Amino acid sequence: MASAGPGGADCKLGVDQQQRLAGMLDTGPVGHGWDDARWTLARVAELIERWFEVCYTLRGVSYLLHRMGYSLQVPARRAVERDEQAIQTWHHQRWPAVKG
Numbered sequence: 001m002a003s004a005g006p007g008g009a010d011c012k013l014g015v016d017q018q019q020r021l022a023g024m025l026d027t028g029p030v031g032h033g034w035d036d037a038r039w040t041l042a043r044v045a046e047l048i049e050r051w052f053e054v055c056y057t058l059r060g061v062s063y064l065l066h067r068m069g070y071s072l073q074v075p076a077r078r079a080v081e082r083d084e085q086a087i088q089t090w091h092h093q094r095w096p097a098v099k100g
Contacts, residue, residue: 011064012054018068021048025070041065 013021024032024047029039032047041058044065048056056064 011067012056012060013048013052013064017052018064020051022068024051 011018025039025044028037029043030037032043034043041061045056045058045061048054048061
């Protein structure tokens, strides 16, 4: 009895479509009309449906992105107004006086 290969469904997007999708993801969500710079599975699924007319579940999008080499990234929670120079100045000048 010979193996039939790995189980599961074939990918709904071809190699060229996956490459186009990767380019779209690199553009960022703002370039596709969303207000913030976070990709979510729901947004990627909507993008795929809009451009390729293929429906994916959120789990399917997760598998697709993993196959394409993407991984979960959690953004650092920092204010947009954060001033790194002011923080460094405070640490070097003010903190020693406060620390005692």
